Amino acid sequence: MTDAIRLQNCQFAYHKNTNVLNIDELTIKKGEKVFLYGPSGHGKSTLLNLIAGVLKASSGNVEVLGQDLSKLNQSARDKLRGEKIGYIFQLFNLIPYLSVKENIELPCLINKKRAQSLTNIEAQAMALIESLGLFDLTTKSVTDLSIGQQQRVACARALIGEPEIIIADEPTSALDEKNNKEFMKLLMNEWEKKKFTLLFVSHDERLKTYFDRTISLPEINRHV
Amino acid sequence: MFNFLTFKSLKNRKFTSLLCVLSIALSVTLFLGIERIRNGARDGFTNTISKTDLIIGAKGGPLQLLLYTVFHIGGAVNNIKVSTYNEIKSNPQIEWAIPISLGDTYRGFRVVGTDENFFNHYQFRGDKKVEFQTGNIPSDTFEVVIGSQVARKFGHLVGDPIVISHGISSGAIMTHDQTPFKIIGILKPTQTPIDNAVYITLQGMEAIHFGWETGTPSGETINPERFKKENIEITQLTSFMVKLKSRIAVLRMRRSIDQYEAEPIMAIIPALSLQEMWETIGYVEQILLLVSVFVLIGGAMSILIALYTSINERRREMAILRSLGASSQNVFFLLLYESGLLVFSGCILGVVNLYGALYFIRPWLETNFSIYLPIEMLSKTELYYLGAIFILGTMAGLIPAIKAYLNSLQDGLSIKI
Numbered sequence: 001m002t003d004a005i006r007l008q009n010c011q012f013a014y015h016k017n018t019n020v021l022n023i024d025e026l027t028i029k030k031g032e033k034v035f036l037y038g039p040s041g042h043g044k045s046t047l048l049n050l051i052a053g054v055l056k057a058s059s060g061n062v063e064v065l066g067q068d069l070s071k072l073n074q075s076a077r078d079k080l081r082g083e084k085i086g087y088i089f090q091l092f093n094l095i096p097y098l099s100v101k102e103n104i105e106l107p108c109l110i111n112k113k114r115a116q117s118l119t120n121i122e123a124q125a126m127a128l129i130e131s132l133g134l135f136d137l138t139t140k141s142v143t144d145l146s147i148g149q150q151q152r153v154a155c156a157r158a159l160i161g162e163p164e165i166i167i168a169d170e171p172t173s174a175l176d177e178k179n180n181k182e183f184m185k186l187l188m189n190e191w192e193k194k195k196f197t198l199l200f201v202s203h204d205e206r207l208k209t210y211f212d213r214t215i216s217l218p219e220i221n222r223h224v
Numbered sequence: 225m226f227n228f229l230t231f232k233s234l235k236n237r238k239f240t241s242l243l244c245v246l247s248i249a250l251s252v253t254l255f256l257g258i259e260r261i262r263n264g265a266r267d268g269f270t271n272t273i274s275k276t277d278l279i280i281g282a283k284g285g286p287l288q289l290l291l292y293t294v295f296h297i298g299g300a301v302n303n304i305k306v307s308t309y310n311e312i313k314s315n316p317q318i319e320w321a322i323p324i325s326l327g328d329t330y331r332g333f334r335v336v337g338t339d340e341n342f343f344n345h346y347q348f349r350g351d352k353k354v355e356f357q358t359g360n361i362p363s364d365t366f367e368v369v370i371g372s373q374v375a376r377k378f379g380h381l382v383g384d385p386i387v388i389s390h391g392i393s394s395g396a397i398m399t400h401d402q403t404p405f406k407i408i409g410i411l412k413p414t415q416t417p418i419d420n421a422v423y424i425t426l427q428g429m430e431a432i433h434f435g436w437e438t439g440t441p442s443g444e445t446i447n448p449e450r451f452k453k454e455n456i457e458i459t460q461l462t463s464f465m466v467k468l469k470s471r472i473a474v475l476r477m478r479r480s481i482d483q484y485e486a487e488p489i490m491a492i493i494p495a496l497s498l499q500e501m502w503e504t505i506g507y508v509e510q511i512l513l514l515v516s517v518f519v520l521i522g523g524a525m526s527i528l529i530a531l532y533t534s535i536n537e538r539r540r541e542m543a544i545l546r547s548l549g550a551s552s553q554n555v556f557f558l559l560l561y562e563s564g565l566l567v568f569s570g571c572i573l574g575v576v577n578l579y580g581a582l583y584f585i586r587p588w589l590e591t592n593f594s595i596y597l598p599i600e601m602l603s604k605t606e607l608y609y610l611g612a613i614f615i616l617g618t619m620a621g622l623i624p625a626i627k628a629y630l631n632s633l634q635d636g637l638s639i640k641i
């Protein structure tokens with residue numbers, strides 16, 4: 001089993017008879033860096049919600065790390081996500097009333113398994129803070145961070161506990177050119193070290209140079 | 225997870241959280257406080273007199289008999305003959321009898337003529353007896369014992385002379401200044417009408433009316449020999465209280481007194497009459513209860529409003545938690561836990577406030593309203609109330625929690641604000 005994510009004949013509709021997604025086949029191997037792009041409103045985020053197990057396919061299969069999500073109940077899917085997947089949003093990734101460090105350690109608090117793989121949560125948090133250049137920010141309130149800094153903290157949080165899959169939903173689209181580059185560089189650095197499966201979503205095609213493979217959602221999604 | 229996040233989130237919204245806790249605390253304090261005062265007032269009232277089986281006086285209104293004998297309010301239309309008293313007292317079923325003779329006042333406080341049985345047998349609030357702060361039982365004709373409030377109000381000490389006014393109307397102007405009394409004792413506070421009365425002997429009561437047979441002083445000088453206790457003959461009483469050796473006999477005794485032939489008299493059972501009387505004024509109690517329930521609903525509403533208005537601002541936060549592996553149920557319980565914690569802190573603070581408030585208003589309630597409130601542990605009923613309040617408040621948090629749950633189902637990981 002070398003597939004991290006595998007979709008087959010997968011359909012999804014928010015409302016009956018209006019499919020947003022209809023994907024025959026999508027396979028992402030473990031350790032692969034995949035760039036998924038598509039115009040706005042084409043169901044990119046919806047697809048990520050399916051893979052993260054928050055939404056359930058109307059028909060067909062979604063397999064994540066060998067587990068058929070349709071055979072898992074909601075709480076098992078929540079567990080799987082908490083344990084194996086790191087998620088980065090486009091904006092506002094952080095809980096405003098927690099410190100930078102508390103935000104980074106939060107996944108370990110919510111999912112005990114995520115913490116189990118770590119001997120020392122503190123040490124790993126500090127290592128991530130170090131390698132993502134957040135050292136000066138640990139004591140700052142997250143509401144005082146710039147957007148670029150916030151995204152880096154979000155990245156650190158997604159990476160803690162070394163989840164097998166990282167899903168990033170347009171993490172750079174709110175950043176300027178310079179911050180964009182820096183974020184991509186740091187993310188790729190981490191990937192070099194840990195070789196997680198990376199599913200990166202954007203409507204900015206220029207970013208595809210960073211990745212092993214590029215998938216165009218409109219091409220694989222028969223519906224639109 | 226819940227503890228940490230809830231604490232941090234409540235701390236983040238310090239001001240609203242604090243207001244919530246305070247408003248719950250206020251309702252808890254008011255609710256329990258009103259309950260305590262309510263119970264204290266009822267217990268105090270219905271326990272104004274205890275252990276006495278029957279009160280006997282001239283035929284008339286039963287309530288009236290209770291009021292003038294126990295509360296020193298109003299007066300009797302007719303007195304009863306002392307021979308009646310003596311005859312009933314000698315009934316072998318009687319354990320003790322306390323004679324009461326009323327009709328005069330001392331600067332607005334009732335003068336009660338009685339004998340040593342009052343000091344030895346009268347009981348209130350269960351088994352409390354009349355006790356002396358200083359001095360002892362009046363034995364001589366012109367000796368008087370005063371209640372604690374009387375002593376407090378006029379700063380009287382043992383040995384002070386006092387002059388009694390004739391009649392019970394507040395504007396009594398005719399005084400028994402020819403026959404001054406000497407204070408020989410001061411009673412301990414009882415939080416009952418005893419505190420507001422002065423006690424003399426039956427002989428003293430007779431003696432001050434020598435030469436007053438027409439209702440006004442005749443001005444004649446009385447031979448001092450006549451004031452000697454052993455020379456005074458008691459002719460009438462206002463009422464008297466009795467205790468029977470066996471409770472079973474009370475009803476039969478009461479019936480036979482109601483049918484007493486020598487003169488028209490009646491008997492009431494004080495415990496029953498007090499209960500009846502409290503029930504007629506009990507609507508006050510109902511209103512108090514209603515007020516406290518409304519206060520409580522207000523407190524619960526404050527939780528609902530505070531949490532509900534925060535739900536939309538926190539949609540983002542919930543989506544983040546979901547992305548980190550939290551389930552929708554986790555989101556639901558997180559909010560429920562927040563409201564639970566607010567209500568719980570409110571309850572604790574409310575109870576603390578209750579004891580604080582109790583400590584401060586207790587003396588004031590005692591002196592002004594004769595409501596006796598012991599500082600006691602929370603009763604079982606009060607714990608039930610607290611439990612009910614906790615559930616009610618947490619239920620109020622249920623609505624925002626359900627809202628957050630539904631939001632998180634709808635939003636998933638993507639949220640558009």
Ligand SMILES: Nc1ncnc2c1ncn2[C@@H]1O[C@H](COP(=O)(O)OP(=O)(O)OP(=O)(O)O)[C@@H](O)[C@H]1O
Pocket residue numbers: 014015020038039040041042043044045046047203634635638
């Ligand atoms: N919760 C929802 N309920 C109903 N319809 C939804 C919901 N979320 C998204 N949609 C619809 O599904 C379609 C795909 O939306 P989605 O958010 O997946 O697009 P996207 O590719 O991520 O767009 P963007 O690049 O703007 O983020 C859109 O037409 C959108 O209107």
Ligand SMILES: [Mg+2]
Pocket residue numbers: 044045046169638
């Ligand atoms: Mg999207």
